[in-house]
Every structure is written in structure tokens, then in C-alpha cells.
Amino acid sequence: MNGVERAFKIFGKEGDEKKFRGFRKMRGPPPEKGEILIKAENVVKGFPGVWEHLILDHINFDVRAGEVHALLGENGAGKTVLANILSGFYVITSGQIYVRGKPVKFNSPRDALEHGIAMVHQEFTLVPTLTVAENIALGLKEYSSLSFPLKEVERKLAELSERYGLKVNPKAKVEDLSAGERQRAEIMKVLYWEPDVLILDEPTSMLTPHEADELFKVLRGMAAENKGVVFITHRIEEVMKVADRVTVLRLGKFMGTKSIKETTKEELLKLMIGEVEPFRPIRKPVKSEKPVLEVIDLHVVGREGVEAVRGVTFTVREGEIFGIAGVAGNGQRELVEALTGLRKVKSGKIMIMGKDVTNKSPRELAKLGVRHIPEDRRGIGVAEPMTFGENIMMRDYCSPPFSKNGIIDYDFVTRHAKELIKKFEILTPDIWNTEVRILSGGNIQRLILARELWVEPKLLIAFHPTYGLDMRALTHTHKLFMRLREKGSAILLVSEDLEEIMSLSDRIAVMFRGKFMGILDASKATVEEIGMMMAGIKPKEASA
Amino acid sequence: MASAVIQKFKRPLLESLLAIILGFIVGAIVMAMFGYDPIAAYSALLIGSIGSLDGICESLANATPLMLTGLTFAIGMKSGYFNVGAEGQAYLGAIGAIMIGSVIHLPYGIHLAAATLFAMFMGAIWSLPVSALKAWRGVHEVVSTIMLNWIALFFVRYLIEYHYYEPGRAERAMPVLPTARYQVLGASLTTVIFVAVAFMFFAYFLLWRTTLGYELRLTGSNPEAARYIGINSTRVIFLNFFLGGLAAGLAGATQVLGRPPSWTIYKTLGNVINLGFDGIGAALIGRNHPVGIIFASIFLGILSYGAKFMMYLGVDPDLTRAINGVIIIALSLPELYRIIRRFIVGREAE
Known part of the structure; x- marks a missing residue:
């Protein structure tokens, strides 16, 4: 069965074409395996005034029919920006995009959809009070007659559902769906357009491991139908599991495209976070043994109802900088929220200066001398x-x-x-x-x-404290942190910037899936060791 | 410093003025369409309302309750809540003023103060269910305030009809005793306007000079930041609705304790009805700022009183309400303009 026939099967009988045009058919012949579906050449994107540097700096990227192509990078690497460019949400500053060899210019996401490129966003876009089918029918209104094609949509969704193994009840209200089901509904929404290229932005961030495996099966199924699948993630193990090729971005720069068969986790990690040669400021050892912050077997439930912090125990002493490294989304945010009184603790204990402060409000913590530099500065750090x-x-x-x-x-x-x-x-x-x-x-x-x-705070909890600062301000901030340390402040530093963590911390904990992989002495730790732990691999000798 | 202040308020002031002019132009077009002479009608409106001392007094008397109900809405907006409960709270304020002013005997001054304060208190009491539902059950304030407005309407009517009616004139409540009346300044304007203006400045002081007001405004600007700092959101909810209730209760009191010739309320609530909703207009034109609201209310007071004079030319006084509506729509135009511009320019030039 070729694509045209399939389009008719999905979008109605022959002759119904006007009512439900086969979107795939409108775009000409279906792609052959290996054909380059979309290609970005020297793409540059800058948001004037917002950041001084370029968000994307001469990126080359292409997607072939029949492959799952992973886009790997840390937060702020530009993965989502690139995806938004390919799917018409952003306009490029310079460079060129080709769809099946022809140069194109997208002015809106609709343009991209009509060229067969669809994106599933990280955040949910469906109307919660409508059913899945109603949501999809909403987006189709200009492609059908005046009547609301609900029955048709429901029928075709059931077919799509069976074909790709995406289990969603078209008649279920979106608000009643679980995170995983919602995401499948989001995927269905764009699949309805019969895209050649499907871009998924961090699709696994809200899924349980089992749901993620289900999703990977779906993605492989799509690739088997000669679609191109772009899979955005910052988790290396997922790339190894599902992708055929991987492109790594770092701080807006293109670090290379590799075939999965010819690469290793370690190589990808190096591309992703770089060759870190930590600058280690001269420091006196921590003088005091007096604990400022004690965390005992802490469990915290995250946004999606999943336990995000799963039993963490540590102590930060007076005059010590305790670094927490890890790839974003491994529970660091929830840990910090619990420590700063912004999220309820499920079980466990938080003590500051020997006083139990579990589930105390930020105001009460501030009275004890706790200061907090939040991760989302515009969202919660200031009132704009x-x-x-x-x-x-x-x-x-x-x-x-x-x-x-x-x-x-x-x-x-x-x-x-x-x-x-x-x-x-x-x-x-x-x-x-x-x-x-x-x-x-x-x-x-x-x-x-x-x-x-x-x-001078008793305890400083800093989440990405130098994110977005230029070199001068960054050095300034690092010096300030060291000065506070000398004066006896306890500092909990959470950062994805390994260089920062390694140069400032006295001890480093690596967080992976809600737990500490281990706590290392910063003067003895190596980048390789931390990198392995970030990827979830336990090093042979973990020092305490 | 003075120039900095002018700089800061120049833009909203200009926008409000432009909107007002636009409202008048649209009103003129409508009148011309129906065969009236807009110039004659507008001059009748202006001469009637500000052409004589009595007219000015009447316009100011109209403005007095509007600034207070406008304040109720503005405090809500500043704290991030859409409080449309001033309507019902004003009814409660009015009946509260009757409860003390008509029934209890006290010396002058004390009686006046007691009646005023009790009216404010009644208005504020009526805000408590709103806060409680919001804080502990998450009920949206628009739903609860509108429901409470209706409950207030029938509750107050019941009180007038069964408990506070004037013997011999059952269509209204007992007028307040002379010891509970504000001094008449001219026409139906009384010294209660000074109380109203003083309350506006009290609200200004509270919102911009105190830590409590800062907590309200911070919550209104970014509730997440307020949470991050550790501001108690329940307290903010109760405080903002309570303050709004005080203002609305006072608005109801102005119509009873400070409005000759009746010094009471009618069973139809004719002299308090719609104060709350008209106040929203005053708050929008005045940009949710106490001082802006004072001027906006005076403007609306002039419009509503002057409208009566347009009637002599046969123009329907409801037209001034339409002008009012156009002004409020026009005020939202700058934002609309920005959205349209983004839509058109964004597609090509981004």
C-alpha cells in the first residue's frame, strides 16, 4: 500500500478528497527510504537584545526518510530553537532550509505543516475540557466543509491509533488523561496531518520509563514507514536506545553528527558538555565540621505526580560549597524547591542549624538566614x-x-x-x-x-547562579561565592555547568533519576568520573 | 523629580484622553445618524453638568460612590483578582447605614461616624465568603462575587420590606436621623465626598507605602515571585477583598448618609443599583490608580448628570452609557494595536 492509498484510507473514500484532502497526497509522491527530507544549512538565529551571543551559530542538520535522528544537548544548547525553526515557529536570521531538495521559507507553523513537517511541543497544547477528537477537529476547520467532522475524526483516530500502536480513546476528555496519554494525543494531533517529518521536543521528560519504552516503539514504527523522526533529548541513554543518528549541539554550536553504531556514550557526553579543564581556585580546606544544612532520606513528589527526589541524604557544613551536578530533569529542581520551602516534602527531614525546618515557608527559612537564587529568574525571581x-x-x-x-x-x-x-x-x-x-x-x-x-547568608541555595552572565560577571560571582565561603556561609550549588561545579565545590554529588549516584571529593574527582555518573553509570570506585 | 513623574504618567494620561475624545466622536456620529444635532446635545450636557454651581455639585455627588466602587475593582486588579463584588457590597453598605443611622439614637458626630463605619464593615463582611471560597476551595472570584451580588440584592430587599420600612411609605426604608447625615454643601453634594477622597488617599498610602500593600501588588504582578518570597497568599486574598468590601460599603453609605433629599434607600434599590458596575468603568478609565479613579469618577459623574439635559433635546440619556462603553473599548485599543502590529509586522519582518 503506498502513501496515497493510505492517505485515502485515513482521510476518507476517493471522491471525499475535497472534504478530507489527503494531506500527504497534496505534497506529491511519498519519500523513499534514505531520501533527505529536510535540510538546514548554516542556520543562524539571534534574538537581538535578549542575549548578546547567537542562539544558533551556523548549524547544519538534515533528516532522512526512515530514520530516528536524535538532537542532543544540554539546556540552552539551542535544540528547541532549532526545532522551532524547522517547524516554522521561528524565522531564521540567516541560512537556508530545504525540504526534499527545494529551498523553502516558513512564515508560520501552518506553512511547515503543509510541507509535511510537524512538531510535538514539550508543553501540552490541547484544550483540557474537550475530547481528543474535538481538539483535532478544531485544527482542521479550514480544511473541511462547514460541518464539524467529529465522526470522521473519531473514526480515523481509531485507525491511526491501531496503525501506530498509540493507545488513546478519541472520545476521552483531555483533562482526564494521564501525562503519557496526553502526549500520545498530542502526537496523534500532528499525525493527523500525515507529516513526513515528525519533531518531538523532549517527549520523555514527563513519561515513566515504561511509557518512554512504549513511545520508542511508536517512533521506530514511524521510521519503518519512511517518515523522518527528530527526537530531542538531553539523555544519552535514550539516544543510544532509539536513534539511528545523533546531532549534538552545545551552547548554540554544531558539535557534529554521528551514527549511533559508530559512537559511544562517552564520546557523546564529551561532545555535549565539552572538554572541561577545571580552573581550581586556591582554597583553604573547610575548617568547620559544623553542619548547616542536613538532609535526611528526602523524598519529594514532582509536578506530574511522579516521585522526583527518591531518598537523598547529605550535609553541607559551614564554609563549604556543596555542588550538585547532573543532567537537567533528574530531580534537582524538586530538591531545591523542597529545600527552599516551595514544595511539600513527602517524607524525610530537612534540618538547618540543627533545627527541623521540613515544610517550613520561605519566609521562615529567610529568617534563619537562608537565601535562594532561583532557576527561573524571570518567572519567579522577579516581578517583571x-x-x-x-x-x-x-x-x-x-x-x-x-x-x-x-x-x-x-x-x-x-x-x-x-x-x-x-x-x-x-x-x-x-x-x-x-x-x-x-x-x-x-x-x-x-x-x-x-x-x-x-x-552574608548562613545558607545559600543557588540554582544556575551564573546562567546568562558574561565572563566578567561570571568571574565576579565566582569570587563572591568563594568570599562567602571563606566567611563561613554554607553554599549549595546546583548547576549543569560542570566547569562551575568543579571549580567551586568542595564536594560534588551527582544526581541521577532522583538519587545521588555518589558524593565525590572535588579535589580528586575527574570530569570522566562525573560524566559517567551523570549518564547513570556507577564508577568502580566511588569515594565518599 | 516632577518631570520624572510627568514622564511616568504621560502615556496613560494621553491614552485615557484620546479614548475619551474617541468616545465623544463615536457618540456624535451615533446622534447624527439618528437625526440629532450632536453639538447642541453635547453643549446641553456640558452646560447642564458643569455650567452652574448646582450642576457641578450634582456631578460631584454622582462621582462620590463611583470612585469608591472603582477602588474596590482596582485593589482587586492590583492584587491579581477580578473583583466584581462591589455591587452587592454597596447594597450591604447602604442597609448597614440604615441599621445604625435610622434606628439607634446617638449624638451627632458619633452617630455619623458609627453609621459610616458600620456600613463599611457590612460591605467588608460580604467579602468574606469570596475570600474563603477562593482561599480554601479555589472558587473563582468572578463566580462567587456575582452570586453574592444577587444574594445581596434579595437579602437587602427583604430587610427593607420586613424590618426597616418607613411606616406609611412602605416603598422605602426609614430615612436616617438628622444626627447621622453629612452636611449638605450644595444641591445633593455633602461632606461625604471628603470622606470618600480621604479613603482614596488612604488606599493609595496602603498600596504604595506599606508592606501590606507591597505584598498585594507583588502578588498581583507575579504570584510565583510572591510565593518564592514566602508571602502568605491566603492573607493577600482576605486582605484585598476585605479592603474592597470596605470601599464598596462606604460607597453604599454615601447614598444613604450623604445624599439628600431621600437619605434612605428604596425597595427597588434604585439609588444604589449599578454603582458597582459603573465603578469598574471608573477603575478602567482611571487605570486602577486611586488618583486616576478620582478624576475618572468625576468625568463619569459629569456624563451621567449631564445626560439628563440631553433629554431636553430628545436624545436618549442612555446614549451617554454608550459613550461610556466606547471610551472603555477605546482604552483597550493600545493593547489591541500592539497585538495587531505584532501580527502584521511579525509575519514579514521578524
């Missing part, structure tokens, strides 16, 4: 519609000298803000007339650093 001044006083507004008897001392805050602007080299046009939303990411990060670190 508020002024610079209102943001700089966010942590301390309720205590003197910021306010007395509930009345804010604006004169003091102005003086304080001026001081911090100078000390932390923040670029802002004004204190009380500038909304923080207009500041660049780097300056917002400086604002947060200034706000949290103008006093």
Missing part, C-alpha cells in the same frame, strides 16, 4: 511589571531598615539600591521608573544576586 526598586527590596521589605512598623522607608531603599547597583554593576536606567521586564537577562540575574547576597 514592578520597578527595579520594588524588586531589589523583595527579599527584605518586611524587616528594618527596609520598613518600620509596616511602612516602607523609600529613602533607605533608594540608597540601598544605588549602593547595590554600583557594587554589582547592574545596568538599569532608573530605580523607581524602570520596570524590570525591560532589563536584559544578565542584569536581572545581577539584580537577584545583589538582592540575595548583599548580606
Whole structure:
């Protein structure tokens, strides 16, 4: 059965073509195995003003019919941006995209869909109160007659479901579906368009391992039908499991395309995180044995109801920097949220200075001298519609000298803000007339650093503290961290930047799937060792 | 410093003025379409409302409750909630004023203060179910406030009909005693306008000078940031709806304790009905800022009083409500313009 026949089978009888045009047929003959379906040549993408560097710097990428092509990289490597370019959500700054050999320019996702390129986004896009079939019929309205083709859609979904082994009940309401089912519904939604190339952005991030294996079977099935599947991930073991080829990106740069048969986990890891030669600042050993933060067998349930932190125990001492390394999504976020009072603990204990603070609010923790640099700076670190001044006083507004008897001392805050602007080299046009939303990411990060670190904290919990900073500010921040360490602050540093972790930390824990793979002495740890542990491989000799 | 302030408010001020002009132009077009002389109608409106001392007083008296109900909505918006409960809370305020003002005997001054405070308190009480449902059951405030508005309507009618009716004139409640009346300044304007303006400045002080107000505004700007800092969201919910209730209760009181000649409410609630919803208009035109709302309310007061004079020319006074509507739509245009621009330019130039 060729593609045209199949299109008719799915989209209706012959003659019904106008009502349900066979999308695949509209685009000409079906692809042959190995044909290059889409090709990106020297693609450059920059968002002016947001970041100083290019998001994508001369990327070459192609997808062939019948393959699963993994796109591998860390957060911020540009994987999603590239996918959004290929599927018409973003317009490229320069470079050229070819679809089956012809140069194209996409102005919208619809353009890309009509060229047979579909993307399944990481976040869900279906309307929760409608059924799966209704959701899909919504997107089809301009391709069918005025009537709502619900019956047809339901029937064809059932067929698609059987053909690819994607189990979804078309009549189920989206809000009643589990994360895995929702994702299958999302995939169905784009499959309805009969795409030649299917791009999936981090499809496994919300799935259980079993669901992920099911998904991999589906992906292989699609490849067997001469579709090109692009699979975005930051998990190397998944790449090894499902992909035919892999392209690695690092900080917007193209690191190479490899065939899975000719590569190893270790090589991919090296491409992904780079040759790290850690700069180790001169440091005195940790003087004190006094624990500041003690975490005992902590279990935390994550966003999707899955246990994200599964039994973590560690201690951070006075004057110690304790680093947590790991590929994003292995429970670091939930761990930090639990430690900072933003997420309920399922079981286990958190102690600060010998006091039980499990499930205490951020305000109570702040009173004990805990400061927190959050991961999502625009989302939770600042209130973008508020002024610079209102943001700089966010942590301390309720205590003197910021306010007395509930009345804010604006004169003091102005003086304080001026001081911090100078000390932390923040670029802002004004204190009380500038909304923080207009500041660049780097300056917002400086604002947060200034706000949290103008006093010496007892415990600092820092999540990606230098993300988006230029070299100068980064060195500045690292020096500040070392100074705080000398003065006796305990610092918990969570970062995906191995170089940062290795140069700053006294001890390093590697987190993998909600657990610590081990806690290493930073002066003895090697990149290879940490890299292996990040990939979930237990090194032979794990020191404590 | 002064220039910085002007710089900051220039844009919203210009936008509001443009919207008002646009509203008048559209109103003129509508009138011309129906064969009226818009210039004559508008001059009748303006001469009637601000052409005489009585007219000015009447317009200001109309403005007084609107600024307070506008404030209710604005405090909600500043805290991130869509509070449309001022309507019902104003009814409760009005009946609260009757409860103290008409029944209990107290010396002048004390009586006035007691009636005013009790009215505010009644308005605020009516906000508690909204907060409780929101904080502990997650019920959206639009649903609960609208339901409570209806409950308030029938509850207050019941109270008037069965407990507070004026013997011999059963269509209305007992007027408040002279010891519980604000001093008349001229026409139906009383000193209650000073209380209203003072409350506006109190709200301004609270929102921008105190830590409590900061917590409200931070929650309204970014609830996630408020959570990250450890602000108690339940407290923010209760505080913002309670403050709104106080303002709305006071708005109801102004119509009873500070509005001759009736000094009471009618069973139809004719003199308090729609105050809450018109206040939303005042808040939108005034950009949810207490000072802006004062001016917006005065403008709406002029419109509503002047409309009566357009009637002499045969123009339906409801047309001024239509003008009102156009102004509010026009105020949302800058945002609409940005969206359209993004849509057109984004496709080509991005």
C-alpha cells in the first residue's frame, strides 16, 4: 500500500478528497527510504537584545526518510530553537532550509505543516475540557466543509491509533488523561496531518520509563514507514536506545553528527558538555565540621505526580560549597524547591542549624538566614511589571531598615539600591521608573544576586547562579561565592555547568533519576568520573 | 523629580484622553445618524453638568460612590483578582447605614461616624465568603462575587420590606436621623465626598507605602515571585477583598448618609443599583490608580448628570452609557494595536 492509498484510507473514500484532502497526497509522491527530507544549512538565529551571543551559530542538520535522528544537548544548547525553526515557529536570521531538495521559507507553523513537517511541543497544547477528537477537529476547520467532522475524526483516530500502536480513546476528555496519554494525543494531533517529518521536543521528560519504552516503539514504527523522526533529548541513554543518528549541539554550536553504531556514550557526553579543564581556585580546606544544612532520606513528589527526589541524604557544613551536578530533569529542581520551602516534602527531614525546618515557608527559612537564587529568574525571581526598586527590596521589605512598623522607608531603599547597583554593576536606567521586564537577562540575574547576597547568608541555595552572565560577571560571582565561603556561609550549588561545579565545590554529588549516584571529593574527582555518573553509570570506585 | 513623574504618567494620561475624545466622536456620529444635532446635545450636557454651581455639585455627588466602587475593582486588579463584588457590597453598605443611622439614637458626630463605619464593615463582611471560597476551595472570584451580588440584592430587599420600612411609605426604608447625615454643601453634594477622597488617599498610602500593600501588588504582578518570597497568599486574598468590601460599603453609605433629599434607600434599590458596575468603568478609565479613579469618577459623574439635559433635546440619556462603553473599548485599543502590529509586522519582518 503506498502513501496515497493510505492517505485515502485515513482521510476518507476517493471522491471525499475535497472534504478530507489527503494531506500527504497534496505534497506529491511519498519519500523513499534514505531520501533527505529536510535540510538546514548554516542556520543562524539571534534574538537581538535578549542575549548578546547567537542562539544558533551556523548549524547544519538534515533528516532522512526512515530514520530516528536524535538532537542532543544540554539546556540552552539551542535544540528547541532549532526545532522551532524547522517547524516554522521561528524565522531564521540567516541560512537556508530545504525540504526534499527545494529551498523553502516558513512564515508560520501552518506553512511547515503543509510541507509535511510537524512538531510535538514539550508543553501540552490541547484544550483540557474537550475530547481528543474535538481538539483535532478544531485544527482542521479550514480544511473541511462547514460541518464539524467529529465522526470522521473519531473514526480515523481509531485507525491511526491501531496503525501506530498509540493507545488513546478519541472520545476521552483531555483533562482526564494521564501525562503519557496526553502526549500520545498530542502526537496523534500532528499525525493527523500525515507529516513526513515528525519533531518531538523532549517527549520523555514527563513519561515513566515504561511509557518512554512504549513511545520508542511508536517512533521506530514511524521510521519503518519512511517518515523522518527528530527526537530531542538531553539523555544519552535514550539516544543510544532509539536513534539511528545523533546531532549534538552545545551552547548554540554544531558539535557534529554521528551514527549511533559508530559512537559511544562517552564520546557523546564529551561532545555535549565539552572538554572541561577545571580552573581550581586556591582554597583553604573547610575548617568547620559544623553542619548547616542536613538532609535526611528526602523524598519529594514532582509536578506530574511522579516521585522526583527518591531518598537523598547529605550535609553541607559551614564554609563549604556543596555542588550538585547532573543532567537537567533528574530531580534537582524538586530538591531545591523542597529545600527552599516551595514544595511539600513527602517524607524525610530537612534540618538547618540543627533545627527541623521540613515544610517550613520561605519566609521562615529567610529568617534563619537562608537565601535562594532561583532557576527561573524571570518567572519567579522577579516581578517583571514592578520597578527595579520594588524588586531589589523583595527579599527584605518586611524587616528594618527596609520598613518600620509596616511602612516602607523609600529613602533607605533608594540608597540601598544605588549602593547595590554600583557594587554589582547592574545596568538599569532608573530605580523607581524602570520596570524590570525591560532589563536584559544578565542584569536581572545581577539584580537577584545583589538582592540575595548583599548580606552574608548562613545558607545559600543557588540554582544556575551564573546562567546568562558574561565572563566578567561570571568571574565576579565566582569570587563572591568563594568570599562567602571563606566567611563561613554554607553554599549549595546546583548547576549543569560542570566547569562551575568543579571549580567551586568542595564536594560534588551527582544526581541521577532522583538519587545521588555518589558524593565525590572535588579535589580528586575527574570530569570522566562525573560524566559517567551523570549518564547513570556507577564508577568502580566511588569515594565518599 | 516632577518631570520624572510627568514622564511616568504621560502615556496613560494621553491614552485615557484620546479614548475619551474617541468616545465623544463615536457618540456624535451615533446622534447624527439618528437625526440629532450632536453639538447642541453635547453643549446641553456640558452646560447642564458643569455650567452652574448646582450642576457641578450634582456631578460631584454622582462621582462620590463611583470612585469608591472603582477602588474596590482596582485593589482587586492590583492584587491579581477580578473583583466584581462591589455591587452587592454597596447594597450591604447602604442597609448597614440604615441599621445604625435610622434606628439607634446617638449624638451627632458619633452617630455619623458609627453609621459610616458600620456600613463599611457590612460591605467588608460580604467579602468574606469570596475570600474563603477562593482561599480554601479555589472558587473563582468572578463566580462567587456575582452570586453574592444577587444574594445581596434579595437579602437587602427583604430587610427593607420586613424590618426597616418607613411606616406609611412602605416603598422605602426609614430615612436616617438628622444626627447621622453629612452636611449638605450644595444641591445633593455633602461632606461625604471628603470622606470618600480621604479613603482614596488612604488606599493609595496602603498600596504604595506599606508592606501590606507591597505584598498585594507583588502578588498581583507575579504570584510565583510572591510565593518564592514566602508571602502568605491566603492573607493577600482576605486582605484585598476585605479592603474592597470596605470601599464598596462606604460607597453604599454615601447614598444613604450623604445624599439628600431621600437619605434612605428604596425597595427597588434604585439609588444604589449599578454603582458597582459603573465603578469598574471608573477603575478602567482611571487605570486602577486611586488618583486616576478620582478624576475618572468625576468625568463619569459629569456624563451621567449631564445626560439628563440631553433629554431636553430628545436624545436618549442612555446614549451617554454608550459613550461610556466606547471610551472603555477605546482604552483597550493600545493593547489591541500592539497585538495587531505584532501580527502584521511579525509575519514579514521578524
